[in-house]
Amino acid sequence: MAVTVRVPAKVNVQLGVGAARPDGFHDLANVFLAVGLYDEVTVTASPGGPKVTCEGPDAAQVPLDGTNLAVRAAEALAARHGRTPDVHIHIAKDIPVAGGMAGGSADGAGALLACDALWGTGASRDELLDICAELGSDVPFSLVGGAALGTGRGEKLRALETGGTFHWVFATASRGLSTPAVFREFDRLAEGLDIPEPVASEDLLGALAEGDPDALAAAVSNDLQPAALSLFPELADTLAAGRSAGALAGLVSGSGPTTAFLTRDPESAAKVAESLRSSGTCRAVRVASGPAPGATVISA
Numbered sequence: 001m002a003v004t005v006r007v008p009a010k011v012n013v014q015l016g017v018g019a020a021r022p023d024g025f026h027d028l029a030n031v032f033l034a035v036g037l038y039d040e041v042t043v044t045a046s047p048g049g050p051k052v053t054c055e056g057p058d059a060a061q062v063p064l065d066g067t068n069l070a071v072r073a074a075e076a077l078a079a080r081h082g083r084t085p086d087v088h089i090h091i092a093k094d095i096p097v098a099g100g101m102a103g104g105s106a107d108g109a110g111a112l113l114a115c116d117a118l119w120g121t122g123a124s125r126d127e128l129l130d131i132c133a134e135l136g137s138d139v140p141f142s143l144v145g146g147a148a149l150g151t152g153r154g155e156k157l158r159a160l161e162t163g164g165t166f167h168w169v170f171a172t173a174s175r176g177l178s179t180p181a182v183f184r185e186f187d188r189l190a191e192g193l194d195i196p197e198p199v200a201s202e203d204l205l206g207a208l209a210e211g212d213p214d215a216l217a218a219a220v221s222n223d224l225q226p227a228a229l230s231l232f233p234e235l236a237d238t239l240a241a242g243r244s245a246g247a248l249a250g251l252v253s254g255s256g257p258t259t260a261f262l263t264r265d266p267e268s269a270a271k272v273a274e275s276l277r278s279s280g281t282c283r284a285v286r287v288a289s290g291p292a293p294g295a296t297v298i299s300a
């Protein structure tokens, strides 16, 4: 028997970042939107597992050892339920790697849901969310999808209402950025400054609820953007190219280096994508809309 789960990427429409906490993490006001770029995680019984394989354009950058979040998810579920993680996990990867779109987190959430179905564990939603939070700050959102406000280090979620579909263009970069390195750069840039508690923007939540792309474009923000630009200055050229091509807004996605451009409709998304492709300022361009559903079993 094989179980396949489909899991979306995310863009952060607001990423408010507070000062570093004593544990090194940062309190966030993290407004997540799941978008329709997906990894598919397939699990099959395999004695002596867990073992992981990966296919897709970025597969060579995905670790195939015990650090893979999908492997860690299978091990965590097995340990809680007193069984051995005898499983082969195959990842069909379409989410850019190390791009700030929660690709590894998606695979963690996907493997967890898939193993739960394969093993008949019957874990509750709350137990799955607890395991997700142990795996990483973005992993709970990969499980639930849609739109949500993440507080704490991003793992405490409140579902948000969305009144329509938002159309995005994503430009991937020639190299990745490490999430911890971007947070460290945020801390360096913040030295000596008084960093306020991050708060979700009421205007932004209203724009999501209304499904209003112009209002959302006026409200998007990312406190990690200056840090990502400091480590990867060429991203400024990509942002300028997307904005001058007619995007309503352009911002770095999460910790970057993927840049995200909000457009009014699918036609203008196609136009912005075409301009970005010919701009020479990025590696590849993808079009996707959100909200998209969270991790979903698509075959069992």
Ligand SMILES: C[C@](O)(CO)[C@H](O)COP(=O)(O)OP(=O)(O)OC[C@H]1O[C@@H](n2ccc(N)nc2=O)[C@H](O)[C@@H]1O
Residues within 6 Å of the ligand: 012, 015, 024, 025, 026, 027, 028, 030, 100, 102, 105, 135, 136, 137, 138, 139, 152, 153, 154, 179, 180, 183, 254, 255
């Ligand atoms: C940038 C975002 O993608 C926005 O959604 C997330 O905040 C990062 O989530 P993630 O990749 O799941 O991150 P984790 O695996 O939990 O943490 C990786 C590293 O990022 C930093 N980190 C992450 C989340 C957070 N609230 N504060 C942090 O300072 C820490 O250095 C941590 O060691």
Ligand SMILES: Nc1ncnc2c1ncn2[C@@H]1O[C@H](COP(=O)(O)OP(=O)(O)OP(=O)(O)O)[C@@H](O)[C@H]1O
Residues within 6 Å of the ligand: 061, 062, 063, 067, 068, 069, 070, 091, 096, 097, 098, 099, 100, 101, 102, 103, 104, 105, 107, 108, 138, 176, 177, 179, 254, 255, 256
């Ligand atoms: N299943 C996985 N897929 C991709 N990367 C993984 C996976 N498991 C662990 N990793 C590691 O995580 C690193 C970050 O990859 P990922 O694609 O999750 O980045 P990201 O999208 O920037 O994450 P986030 O947006 O959550 O900060 C990779 O360089 C890789 O070493």
